[in-house]
Amino acid sequence: MKDYKYMVENYKVLGNTFNEEDEPMKALKFYMKAYHCRGGNEDIDLLLEIALLQDELNNEEAAKEFYTKILEIDGNEARGHYGLGTIYDNQGDFSKAIEYYKKAIELDPYYEEAYFFLANAYDEIGDKDRAIEYYQKTIEINPLEFWAYVNLGSIYEELDRNKESLAMMEKALDIEPTNFKALFNMGVILNKQGEKLEAIQYYEAAIEENPNFPNSFLNLGIIYKEMGRYAESIELLTKGIEYNKETSVLYYNRACLYAHHFGNIEMALKDLAIATDFSPDLLEYMVQDDELDSLKQTEEYHTLIKNNTKTD
Numbered sequence: 510m511k512d513y514k515y516m517v518e519n520y521k522v523l524g525n526t527f528n529e530e531d532e533p534m535k536a537l538k539f540y541m542k543a544y545h546c547r548g549g550n551e552d553i554d555l556l557l558e559i560a561l562l563q564d565e566l567n568n569e570e571a572a573k574e575f576y577t578k579i580l581e582i583d584g585n586e587a588r589g590h591y592g593l594g595t596i597y598d599n600q601g602d603f604s605k606a607i608e609y610y611k612k613a614i615e616l617d618p619y620y621e622e623a624y625f626f627l628a629n630a631y632d633e634i635g636d637k638d639r640a641i642e643y644y645q646k647t648i649e650i651n652p653l654e655f656w657a658y659v660n661l662g663s664i665y666e667e668l669d670r671n672k673e674s675l676a677m678m679e680k681a682l683d684i685e686p687t688n689f690k691a692l693f694n695m696g697v698i699l700n701k702q703g704e705k706l707e708a709i710q711y712y713e714a715a716i717e718e719n720p721n722f723p724n725s726f727l728n729l730g731i732i733y734k735e736m737g738r739y740a741e742s743i744e745l746l747t748k749g750i751e752y753n754k755e756t757s758v759l760y761y762n763r764a765c766l767y768a769h770h771f772g773n774i775e776m777a778l779k780d781l782a783i784a785t786d787f788s789p790d791l792l793e794y795m796v797q798d799d800e801l802d803s804l805k806q807t808e809e810y811h812t813l814i815k816n817n818t819k820t821d
Contacts, residue, residue, distance in 0.1 A: 517543045521555060528558070537562045553579055553586060560592055560798050569596050585615040594630075603630045621650045625657060637664055655684045659691055666698055674698050689719035696728060703734055730762055739770040745800040757788035761795075769800040777801070778809045792817045805813050 520543035527536035540559045543549045543784065554729040560575035572577075573596050579589035594609030614621050628643035644661040648653050662677030675698050681691040696711035712729035726749025733742035746763040753759060763781035767773040780802075785791050795801060796814065804810040 514548060517546045517549045517552060517555070519543075521548075521558075522545065524558065528562070529750050533562050537566070550578070551582060552643065553582060553589075553701055556582075557588055563598075565591075569599065572596055585616055587613040587620055587623070590616065591620065593595055594623070594626065596625060598630055600654075603634050606630045606682075612750070619650055621647055621654065624650065625654065629660065630659070632660070632664060637668060639689065640664055653684055655681055655688070655691075658684070659688075659694065662694060666694070666803070669701075671698055671702055675702075687714075689715045689722055689725070692718060693725050693728075696725070700728070700732060705720035705736065708732060720749075720752040723749055723756040723759055723799075726753070727756075727758055727762065730759075733768075734762075736765065739766055741770075744768055755787055757784040757791060760787070763779055765798065765800040768803050772803065774804055774807060774809075775802075776815065778807070781810075781811055785813065789817055 513514065520539045524536045524539035524543065525680070527539065528535075537559065540555060540562065543552070543555055544559060556579045557574050560572045560579070563569075563572035563575060573593060576589050576592040576596070577652050578587050579592070583589070588608045591613035594606045594613065597603075597609065598606035603712070609625045610630065612628065613623040614774060617623070624643050624647040627777070628640045628647060631637075631643065632640035641661060641664055644657045644664070647657040658677045658681035662674045662681065663695045665671070665674035665677060678691055678695045678698060681688070687689065690711075690713050692715035696708045696715060699705075699711060700708035709729060709732060712732070714726050716729070717727040719725075726745055730742045733739070733745060743763055743766050744796070746759050746766070748765070750756070750760045760780040761784040764784065766775040767780065768777035781801075785795065792814065801810075
């Protein structure tokens, strides 16, 4: 028996080494060798590593099988319930995920990750009050959980509880001062409160941290347009397109500026063609957009409409 136990532990060490080196397939190979040794199929920590790797490798049914094996050995193993919750969560079965997260919390009242993802699951099904409750519980357990503040702040913003939203984003930025998503969210909240100049600063910071997030360019471009800074808006959207070449709304908004504020019909039509090519659904919005009225008498505009109109 001692020899088998040694083999299990040896294979686990090798698996752990490859896992740390970000070699999941090699890690799984040695974990499975350990599993097939005598006693390996009763090693909960080993089964957990296998389940986690199967999930990482998008083998959800295999992951579910190993989480279930854990619970067959010990029905009170909170990690097994939590693991199954994550699988159902990823599959969009939020009711089932909630059930397993709650069981994990019942068994381990300080299971931070279970509270966090339980909050997210409630948010997904539109139960904002419970989402708020469980994000607050996550923060109570771990006051440095950055994403709990961000997600909670986003919910408050959706509910127009803007002061609370702002407070959450400020706490998030205390933890990660350069996180582009928190900087972006600060821009959103401040703009809603009419603090455009401050919002601009946060959007600019978000762009500096991550220029591959197109919404920062979009929102800042809209602020510039609302302030009458049309040339700056075009310049910014152009920069955004350089980093996000397939983001249709950047082309669309630049087209509106070209058409409505600069009378540059050629450039506007060119941008609209690109925008509707990437996102044909923009066509319905486009035909009702007053900012594009100067284009609607041109042959090119009607050709664009015709080429993008779906036929039965």
